[in-house]
Amino acid sequence: MQTLHFWKLLARTGIAVAAIFALNAQAVERVAPQVDTSALPAQAATWQEPNPLRGNAQAIAIGQSAFNQSCARCHGQDANGSRSPAPDLRRMGRGCKRIQDEALRQRCQADSDAFFIKSVRYGKQKFGIVHMPPWEDVISPELAWALRSFVENTPAR
Amino acid sequence: MHSFTHIALAGALCLAWAGTAAAQQAPQAQEGAGPGASEPLVINGCPIWPYTRCPGADLRHANLVGKNLAGADLRGADLTRADLRGANLSAADLEGANLTGARMSKASAANTDFKNARFIGTDLESARLMRSDFSGAVFDGASLEMARLNHAWFVGTRFIATDLQEAKFVATNLTNAVFEGNHILYTLVAESELGGCKGCRPDWR
Numbered sequence A: 001m002q003t004l005h006f007w008k009l010l011a012r013t014g015i016a017v018a019a020i021f022a023l024n025a026q027a028v029e030r031v032a033p034q035v036d037t038s039a040l041p042a043q044a045a046t047w048q049e050p051n052p053l054r055g056n057a058q059a060i061a062i063g064q065s066a067f068n069q070s071c072a073r074c075h076g077q078d079a080n081g082s083r084s085p086a087p088d089l090r091r092m093g094r095g096c097k098r099i100q101d102e103a104l105r106q107r108c109q110a111d112s113d114a115f116f117i118k119s120v121r122y123g124k125q126k127f128g129i130v131h132m133p134p135w136e137d138v139i140s141p142e143l144a145w146a147l148r149s150f151v152e153n154t155p156a157r
Numbered sequence B: 001m002h003s004f005t006h007i008a009l010a011g012a013l014c015l016a017w018a019g020t021a022a023a024q025q026a027p028q029a030q031e032g033a034g035p036g037a038s039e040p041l042v043i044n045g046c047p048i049w050p051y052t053r054c055p056g057a058d059l060r061h062a063n064l065v066g067k068n069l070a071g072a073d074l075r076g077a078d079l080t081r082a083d084l085r086g087a088n089l090s091a092a093d094l095e096g097a098n099l100t101g102a103r104m105s106k107a108s109a110a111n112t113d114f115k116n117a118r119f120i121g122t123d124l125e126s127a128r129l130m131r132s133d134f135s136g137a138v139f140d141g142a143s144l145e146m147a148r149l150n151h152a153w154f155v156g157t158r159f160i161a162t163d164l165q166e167a168k169f170v171a172t173n174l175t176n177a178v179f180e181g182n183h184i185l186y187t188l189v190a191e192s193e194l195g196g197c198k199g200c201r202p203d204w205r
Helices: A004-028 A057-075 A095-098 A102-122 A143-154 B002-031
Strands: A124-126 A129-132 B119-120 B138-140 B157-162 B168-170 B177-182 B187-188
Touching: A057 A143, A095 A102, A102 A143
Parallel strands: B119 B138, B138 B157, B157 B177, B168 B187
Antiparallel strands: A124 A129
């Protein structure tokens, strides 16, 4: 009876370990978004901040589609991160809009853009644990900026 | 009675005017550089906002109480005697920063990079420091009383004459760390890596 209990426990542990590994593999999986970026301006093909596509309606639409294909899994559908495992990105740099001084406001937005683009390019890794994979070789700079434009134009309710 | 009412009204008006004037002046004094009330604080060219990029900034004696500096790049910054009580430094980069004499009680600095930072006489009481990297940092005469340090790394970190009462070192990496002359009372060290640690108590293993 005790032997049977031991094997049952071992099987359950095995299933749990397999599930954890499966989840971890899913967590770092990168899905390249299927979007047409040809309509985006050529000068946006740079990793250099500030966001060259800020306020661009076409970029926002493309960014939304790409976000829901590749980022929503962790950051929430339509960037609604209120019930998501990864941070809610909608408030990132939002405080900059309240700054009256134009030079300061642009600097504030550039700082937020730099943090966003660095996170997208190189991902989030800490102590050997990959919390977010790097996306530099999966998405182009213009698509990364389109994602940024979409996220910062999505109201946080 | 009539004149008394006039005097009382005049006094009340004076007080109201003084209060309004003080209220109008207060935000400018607090916000700092900008002319408008909503302008951010800028100290020695370093704007105080989330994700600010000020490597090597001179922020000595800066009043940063409750400020949001999440994701800030403050590598090598001088924050000697800065007041960071209740400030948010989550995911910020303070590698090599000097935090000598800084007040950081109840600060939130989870997932922050403090590699090779200096905490000489720094007050970190009840600070939230989970998952941060303190490798190569120096705590000398500092206070980590009741600080939460779960999952943090302290590879080669020195703790000299530091108050570690009720500090929580759960699932930390204390490889090659040095403990000497600290106040250790109800300090919780569990499930931690202690390889090469000097001064780690036998009951921590």
